[in-house]
Amino acid sequence: MRPATVGSEQCVRIWRIEFIVASTRVGIVTRPLAVIQLELPGDTLERQAIDAVMDGLSPLFEERTGKRSALFLASPDAGNATALRFWADAQLAGVALANPELFPWCLANAPCAALARRFGIIGPNSTWLGGEEALQAAWSAAEYAIRQGRVECVFVVSVCFGSSASPGWLRAWRVP
Numbered sequence: 018m019r020p021a022t023v024g025s026e027q028c029v030r031i032w033r034i035e036f037i038v039a040s041t042r043v044g045i046v047t048r049p050l051a052v053i054q055l056e057l058p059g060d061t062l063e064r065q066a067i068d069a070v071m072d073g074l075s076p077l078f079e080e081r082t083g084k085r086s087a088l089f090l091a092s093p094d095a096g097n098a099t100a101l102r103f104w105a106d107a108q109l110a111g112v113a114l115a116n117p118e119l120f121p122w123c124l125a126n127a128p129c130a131a132l133a134r135r136f137g138i139i140g141p142n143s144t145w146l147g148g149e150e151a152l153q154a155a156w157s158a159a160e161y162a163i164r165q166g167r168v169e170c171v172f173v174v175s176v177c178f179g180s181s182a183s184p185g186w187l188r189a190w191r192v193p
Contacts, residue, residue: 057185062099063178064122067131070187077191078136078172086170087162088142090129091151094178095144099123128176140168159192 053073057066100123107115121127126144133142141162145151152175159171171192179185 059180060098061178061185062102062119062122063095063128064099064131066178066185067128071132071135074132074136074189077189078138081170081172081191082137084139085168086138086172087140087159087168088129088133088136088138088172088174089155089158090126090132090142090144090174090176091155092125092128092144092146092176092178093148093151095125095128095146095176096123098178098180099127129174132172132174138172163192 053070055069055073057069061069099119103115103119103123106119125146129142129144132138141158143155143158145154147154152173155173155175159173162168162171173190173192174187175189176187177185
C-alpha cells in the first residue's frame, strides 16, 4: 500500500473508529466500548481499510456471532474507490489484464461480506448505500430482525471510506 502524494507531500487519512454496545436503538447514549484512530495512506482502498480495522473490531464481535446474529451495514461510498481504481487500471492495461482481485470490492456489499466472513456471522446481512437514510434503514432492519425473533444479536455498522481530502470513519453497534 503506497501513500498518495500531492506535490511532494504524502496524503494520510485519519480513521476514527467507535464501537458501541447498546441495549436499544432509542437514545443510544452508551459510551463507546473502544475508540481507535488509524492513519491510512490517502489512496487506501476499501479492502485495505477493512483489513486494517478487523483486529480492532474483535472485542465488539466476541462471543456473539453465528447463525443467531445479523450484520447490517450502511455506507455513503462503499466500492467507490476500488471501482475507480479497477476501471482506471482496465483502461490502461485492457479489461482482459485488469486485476481480478479488485473487482469484488467494486461492489457495495463487499465490506459487509468481509466482516461477516471474518467474524462468523451467518445470519442475515445486508448493505445500504447512502447517508443518514441508509443508517436508518439498517436500524429498521435490525429492529425488525430482533422483533421477529430471527436473531438474538444484531451488529449495525456505519462506515465512510473517505478520501485523501476527508477522513474515513467507522461506527459499530451491537444490540444487545
